[in-house]
Amino acid sequence: KQEVTQIPAALSVPEGENLVLNCSFTDSAIYNLQWFRQDPGKGLTSLLLIQSSQREQTSGRLNASLDKSSGRSTLYIAASQPGDSATYLCVKAGGTSYGKLTFGQGTILTVHP
Amino acid sequence: GAGVSQSPRYKVAKRGQDVALRCDPISGHVSLFWYQQALGQGPEFLTYFQNEAQLDKSGLPSDRFFAERPEGSVSTLKIQRTQQEDSAVYLCASSLKAGKNYGYTFGSGTRLTVV
Numbered sequence: 001k002q003e004v005t006q007i008p009a010a011l012s013v014p015e016g017e018n019l020v021l022n023c024s025f026t027d028s029a030i031y032n033l034q035w036f037r038q039d040p041g042k043g044l045t046s047l048l049l050i051q052s053s054q055r056e057q058t059s060g061r062l063n064a065s066l067d068k069s070s071g072r073s074t075l076y077i078a079a080s081q082p083g084d085s086a087t088y089l090c091v092k093a094g095g096t097s098y099g100k101l102t103f104g105q106g107t108i109l110t111v112h113p
Numbered sequence: 114g115a116g117v118s119q120s121p122r123y124k125v126a127k128r129g130q131d132v133a134l135r136c137d138p139i140s141g142h143v144s145l146f147w148y149q150q151a152l153g154q155g156p157e158f159l160t161y162f163q164n165e166a167q168l169d170k171s172g173l174p175s176d177r178f179f180a181e182r183p184e185g186s187v188s189t190l191k192i193q194r195t196q197q198e199d200s201a202v203y204l205c206a207s208s209l210k211a212g213k214n215y216g217y218t219f220g221s222g223t224r225l226t227v228v
Contacts, residue, residue, distance in 0.1 A: 032215075032216065034216050034217065036219070041224075042221060043204065043219050043220055043221035043222050044204070044206075044219040046216055046217075046218065046219075049216035089155060089156075091217075093217075096169065097211075098144065098161060098163060098168055098169070098211040099144075099211055100158065100161065100169065101146060101148075101158065101206070101217060102158070103148075103155040103156045103157075104155055105154065105155040106155050
């Protein structure tokens with residue numbers, strides 16, 4: 001069974017800190033890995049998509065890396081802000097011919113002023 | 114449309130009632146997923162369509178759940194004889210194609226509460 005695990009489950013930090021969110025997966029058959037944020041009562045917003053042939057992607061204060069050999073992805077958030085508070089989900093596509101999406105349980109991030 | 118649209122946004126159903134949840138994917142998107150997200154949990158796979166073909170329905174929890182996409186665009190998830198354990202947010206996602214180069218766009222979900 002494919003599994004995606006996220007650590008930590010929850011994180012509370014003061015504004016301005018640099019953060020690391022971790023994701024690990026058990027099946028190396030991966031098409032891509034996508035990081036989403038989910039705000040309470042809302043849908044999922046895509047943050048970064050890393051193809052299987054790529055090592056990292058960057059968007060603004062966000063940087064995501066992918067290491068297929070170790071089955072890990074990391075999301076870095078630089079200079080965190082209260083508006084970054086949300087649940088962050090790691091989603092792996094792969095394991096089937098059509099690229100089935102498997103979700104981690106998420107990291108709940110709280111950035112306090 | 115510009116994004117994935119789901120309706121209704123909220124649905125309250127009495128136990129035993131049938132419900133139908135609608136997903137309008139981005140125009141031209143081939144791949145479509147349905148996911149179920151219980152409170153405090155990550156989304157769990159329900160079913161996958163490629164155009165009108167339902168290629169994987171292994172995640173549907175029981176035969177009370179049925180999904181269709183007859184013309185390869187709009188999809189409907191139907192739940193018959195709803196139970197309290199069906200209470201969750203149902204998410205739909207679409208992608209231009211299946212495979213490695215395409216990420217997925219999610220709708221805002223339908224929050225189903227069975228009372």
